[in-house]
Amino acid sequence: MIYFQLRKFNNPIMLFKIVLNNMLFALCTYQLTSSDFKSMSNVRLYKFLLEFTGVFVQFYYLCHSSEKLDDWQSRVNRAITESHWYKCSKGTRRDICMLLRRTQGPNHLSFYDGAIVLSRAYFLSVVKCSYNFVNFMRMNIQG
Numbered sequence: 001m002i003y004f005q006l007r008k009f010n011n012p013i014m015l016f017k018i019v020l021n022n023m024l025f026a027l028c029t030y031q032l033t034s035s036d037f038k039s040m041s042n043v044r045l046y047k048f049l050l051e052f053t054g055v056f057v058q059f060y061y062l063c064h065s066s067e068k069l070d071d072w073q074s075r076v077n078r079a080i081t082e083s084h085w086y087k088c089s090k091g092t093r094r095d096i097c098m099l100l101r102r103t104q105g106p107n108h109l110s111f112y113d114g115a116i117v118l119s120r121a122y123f124l125s126v127v128k129c130s131y132n133f134v135n136f137m138r139m140n141i142q143g
Helices: 002-034 042-081 090-103 120-142
Strands: none
Touching: 002 042, 002 120, 042 090, 042 120
């Protein structure tokens, strides 16, 4: 129940959050790789590192939490399946069948009818896209 309430609350603004996180990750990566650390003050270097670490940890934690949600759902499914639920009363079996039906599919955080599905694979694709952005910018500056 609370899952659906949180999803309903976050759904309208999630596209903005995801796009902003992707841009921040790419820009922080570019900022770290394009700077000359020898001529930079220590305070500015620490600021860059803290910004990158903050964006990285926040976005990874969001994707990791989605992955853990899916793992816990599969554990619930496995526990129910192995519990000999078919020996219970008829009403209990009906309720457990409904619960089993809900736990059989994936349960990653998804928004806009599955257009955005947060997982570790999505996080890795954002890292790859940021790496491609950094390489593109470095080639344009050098060439």
